[in-house]
Amino acid sequence: MTMVSLTDNGLFRQQCYINGQWCDADDGATFAVDNPASGEDIGTSPRMGETETRRAIDAAHQAFPGWRDKTAAERANLLMAWHDLMIEHQDDLGRLMTLEQGKPLPEAKGEIAYSASFLKWFAEEARRAYGDTIPASKPGQQIVVIKQPIGVTAAITPWNFPSSMITRKAGAALAAGCTMVVKPASATPYSALALAELAARAGIPAGVFNVITGSASAISTAITDSPIVRKLSFTGSTEVGSQLMAQCAKHIQKVSLELGGNAPFLVFDDANLDKAVEGAMASKFRNTGQTCVCVNRFLVQESIHDAFVEKFKVAIEAMKVGDGFDEGVSQAALINRGASDKVMEHLEDALSKGAKVITGGQRHERGGNYVQPTLITNVSTDAQLCQDETFGPLAAIIPFKTEEEALHIANDTPYGLAAYFYSDNIHRCWRVAEALESGMVGVNEGLISNATAPFGGVKESGLGREGSHQGMEEYLETKYLCMGS
16 A cells, blocks of 8 residues: 655545535445556545436536626635645645656646646636627617526546646636536546645635546436536547537537547758757657657658657657656656556557667566657558557657658648647748647647647547637637617
């Protein structure tokens, strides 16, 4: 058993949070949560199902009128109090995240600051749910457009960013005047439950923010079967997102989906190679390659291919692999054995189609869920990793000759979440940025996520946007008032 050592032990919660109360599953069922670095159990979390989910939805429904009717300033003040508590407890929240998710502690603490930034951003945006006045088509008539909260909402969130994927949704929902039920990933429930504890301390009323853990199928079915829930936000795989979208059709529930990606990273011969390598490291190896906007395919122009590969190799080999709590570690264990198996499967498939290992290429000597950071070249566009998200520390390079060829390869995917490219030619920057079929493009930049910008994809990478003022729009309904004389 891995011991949880926090300054404030009240942040480690092994019960769910419904209507302001900490509670177990009705039948007392639990599931174990382990530490990916060691495989040891950390604790348990309630295995809830449809009955408990309906109770959480009812609590959110009962809390909605009171929350909706608060002024924007009142909601903003509570969100800011929640933000301040997150910053105050950043170290503990980071430790809890590293324990259950595995990412290096500095990254985990960084995610806490990133998570809190959404609460701050949407606290400020709460005051800006502006409407319109429109010139009428006949005398004596007034046309007014107002924005109102959509109602009870639900969020189903992933394990790779167990804190920020919640605040990015809940911050927007609560700022808009909605209430929310959150179902976090079973691999990482404790970050979500710690957020609930801090929400309670911040004074957010009972029923406004609820967290339930347990069976994904049972909980999601209860959410999509409920006519009370008017909006579902999901971050996860395209396969599951498609199923949820179909289920939401029953009650015409509004859906936001942030799904799979297959991000390309293009390096042109007019790029600054040192900056390109810096961006490549940030966009490929953050969270040990387990981010939805991680690069899956590096496309490098032939004339600078070898020079880029050599610089990239040196940077990769300088990284330290180890337990997320160890000093200087930048690459940690993957979330589970299935994740490491997938990386090796993609590697072996690429090698069978002609790819060459430049560095890495093996499971790590630490065993368990560890994989060596790996760089391969001469990758075929027929390789499995060109069709499917790898979600691990495998960097695959495909050479190209022309800009047109690079764009064809980059866009030859059903996904379109993020894309990156490096070039010092201003004309090419505009041309390529517009041509890439992606919801987000990093132009000479490897880290693109922040609270002020709209996060989301096109094609099979999803619907809707999170962050920015558009993130709150997802939780608002537009109402048109036609006022006669």
